[in-house]
Amino acid sequence: MLNKQKFNFFRxxxxxxxxxxxxxxxxxxxxxxxxxxxxxLAGIIAAPLPILHKGILSTSMLIPLAAELANSAIERTVDLVTMRYDEKAKRAKDAGSALVFMSFIITGLIWFWTFFSLFFD
Structure with missing residues (x-):
């Protein structure tokens, strides 16, 4: 990475x-x-929900996908460093898995509060 190229948006x-x-x-x-x-997403689009709620629910679904991408990057980096079992490598991979788990909890809470506000507003 010594010869880093200039920033190019499209690249x-x-x-x-x-x-x-x-x-x-x-x-x-x-x-x-x-x-x-x-x-x-198909269900959200078809559901008779206010547009704001559709936006919140749709956008929140990107959180676990982003966490899964980060977890994949962590796993690939650890595998690049060592393919043998190492406790520190295991901890790094476990932390990535915890990130994905937490993202599901956050998304679930967003969905809960969004529907809660619809029915109890």
């Missing part, structure tokens, strides 16, 4: 899309989460 978008494609292709958990998000 960077290309790298981001390559990363999404790579993780979608090689990580079954990410692929499953994408399919769940698409199914929920």
């Amino acid at each position: 960077n978008w290309g790298f981001a899309l390559q990363g999404l494609k790579e993780v979608f292709t090689n990580e079954s958990s990410f692929k499953i989460e994408v399919y769940i998000v698409l199914a929920l």
Whole structure:
């Protein structure tokens, strides 16, 4: 990384899309989460909800996907450093998994409070 190229917006978008494609292709958990998000998104669009609530629910579903991408990056980096069992490597991977778990809790709370505000406002 010594010869870092200048910033190029479109090239960077290309790298981001390559990363999404790579993780979608090689990580079954990410692929499953994408399919769940698409199914929920179809339900949100079809549901008779105010546009603000649709936006909140739709946007919140990106949180677990972003966490899964970060977890995949952590796992790949750890695997790059060492392929043998190491307690520190395990802790790093466990922290990445905890990130994904927490993202589901946060998203669940967002959904709960969004629907709570609809029915008890």
